[in-house]
Amino acid sequence: MSVLRLLLTMLISIILLTGCWDRSEINDIAFVVATGVDKGEGNKYLTSVQIPLPSSMGGAGSSGGGGGTSGEGPFLVAQGLGGNERQGIEEIQTKLSRRIYLGHRRVHIIGESLAKQGISKSLNAAFTHPRSRISSFLLISKGDAVKLLKAQPRMEQYSGEGLREMAKININMTVRDAIQDLNREGKDMVIPLINTTGTIVGDKNGKEVEMDEFAIFKDDKLAFTTNRKEGRGILWLFEKMSKKPASFSVTKNDEISVQIFENRIKPKMTLVNGKPTFALSVRAAGMLFENEEDLRIEDPKTYRVIITKMEENIKNEIQAIIKHAHSQGIDIFGFGWYLFRNEHQQWEHNWSKNWRSTLPDLKVTINVDADIQRTMNSGMVEKE
């Protein structure tokens, strides 16, 4: 009898005392897919969130599909001002009927003005929050971040999804990577830079987003943004060129396009007079995609010429970004980190202290070993 009574009491108290009451139905949650932080007035932050609206996303049983053409897309962008990011979100919460849920944030965008001021606080906020993923992609926006959240790419239902896809095939920079880079000695952050654009050239106030430049950081502050050539150099350096095309001119007007499928970088360090010098050996292989001049690539001599041009081109691109960065004392490749790992004693005693000032004089030679391994058609060859 007593055992039965005890069991019954336990069962009832288990149900009544625990569980159940902190459940939250999907319909009561606002899933944030992308957040943006901008510099607000004074020392404040302007936090913005992008929340897709399930009711207008066109699932079975829900009313209506997403009408992207007119007015607003199937998502909501809300903004809140606060002394820190969390406060900003709390302020947004006061305007929303559903609980804000950061567990599905996939993209975190930091505005340019804030990035110039320093982003470590923002990274810390993203890292500390228990429900936020540190695998969210980190992006820097040209201008205000909220502008990107409000953009409506036609391909996707909301810009967060599009940005995620683009960030994935870019250098794949996540909050975690950024935090790691920030805490590593002799390595600076490189974060993709995004901007709004149109799909047609000259379409300035477009709703699309583009991602073809990079924001280079010195510590946690934005130092400069790259141009196109330097951007390609970054892709080569980060081994992210595979599946992307590389174009270069062989003669004056005609270009060759090669789709890269192999891109490897191997740094090598030698000490000259007690100073480290680096040799970067770059391996690149690709498939011929376009051959404007109808060069006979089967011919060894012609092939040699083409390859030399290709290697030169790659070398130039890499050199451009390294030079630019090193001149400002920024170590984008992480030569210092290489030394930290491989020559730790010397790094600690000799180099670490004034690494940034030695960077402009750091000698980096680049050896490119390129290949065109496959061709679909080697070009039309007119019969003589």
Added chain:
Amino acid sequence: MKKFKKLMKDKPISLSSDKTNKEIQPDLTANIETLKKLFEDCSDVVFRPIIAGELKATFLFVDGLVDTHSIQFSGIHEILKENDKEYLTADYLMKHILSVSSVKEISLLDEAVHNVLRGNTVLLVDRVPTGIVIDAKGGQRRGVTEPETESVVRGPREGMTESLRVNTALVRQKIRSNRLKAISKEIGEETKTGIAIMYIEGLATPELVKEVLDRLDRIKIDGILESGYIEELIEDNPWSVFPQIQNTERPDTIAANLLEGRVAIVIDGTPLALIMPATFWQFLQASEDYYHRYHISIFLRFLRIIFVFIALTLPSLYVAVTTYHQEMLPTNLLFSIASSREAIPFPAFVEALIMEISFEALREAGVRLPKIVGQAVSILGALVIGQAAVEAGIVSAPMVIVVSLTGIASFTIPRFNMAISIRLLRFPFIALAGMFGLFGIVLGLLLIVTHLCKMRSFGIPYFSPIAPLSVKALKDVFIRVPWWAMNERPEQTVKLDVTRQADDLKPTPRQGSEEGNPS
């Protein structure tokens, strides 16, 4: 609780047993009178008096249970021819006159009653102090047909019937060995149901056979109408939802299990026989696993294990993940679930319960209904539950998918009794998930696994050979090794004679022989 137990204990066992203990008298009329009193108002009991000259006799049988044709021509007719004799001994009758295959002499009236009720015919002759039992059973019984609950694509098509003799014969036809024993017993004070305990001597351990017999002897009940009565009366853990005794209506399944040292109980009046001991994994195996090629058997066994898990936990996982762990779903999947759940008025837990219960109701309705109506019900159910409910916004489309997948999963379990256990356990799991999320599901799984590991079936751990682990026996659990590798009988059941077959049965090109060696 204690009071209740006491009440149960003190209740006197009052089972009717109106035995006369009378011997058969030389006086026929006296005997007939006693018997007529016993069979008063039994309109189906026939007393057939005959007078052949000086000889008076009475045939006594139950109409419908005996083969009247053979009684007529081998009994009545033969005796009527003997109208010149004044006196006949029972011995003479049996040896010279009655031309039926099986006769027996009895001396008690109780025995006469006993035999008449089992479909035998009793012959009482005047001035003879014994009776003669003529075994000429007949009567209508369903013929051997294809088993409906365990149909196969490849394998024998015959299923057991309601007749004990036919069933034992079907097994005997598979195993033509004198080591195949069939101990017969009778259970049920009123029904006197005949059962046969079948096993192969030398394979089944004597302790197991003795245990089975002991447990059967304990049964004091008025009637056994189906194998389920016996199953519930002899199983090890009567409180468990899991079946601890396998039932089958396939003689080949019985034969296969007997060959692995198990014991089968064949019961008169039902086509389902019981097989014991049984392990958990046995219920996930179909007889066809051993008939098809082993590749597909292995695939199917893995599939079943996955689907057992799905049948048990999928609705609860859905409830747990959507109400507690939204971060676990891929974002895009989450949004498609969210958009279809947008208009749903119920919490996921209630939604799951509604759907699961209506699915069970639909299934139950389909089982009980006549076949012709059944089709209408399934159309109605599919339309109402599947489509209209979603369109009306009562339940969400993902929930319908979850429920139907769970339903399909529960039908992949080959043994029906295990399938219903799993189906039943789904509901506590949904409740656990609704209360505690994934934590609750893990808790529930832990409880179930602990329970399974704790149970035993006739001396064999229920979860073996996984717990306790026996690597050797794994050849026939998740996988089924090809027959040429199945060299030993399962060591859990067979202790004495482990070798099943020669160990070089794998077909290979013949080496070193004169013919057929191309190299």
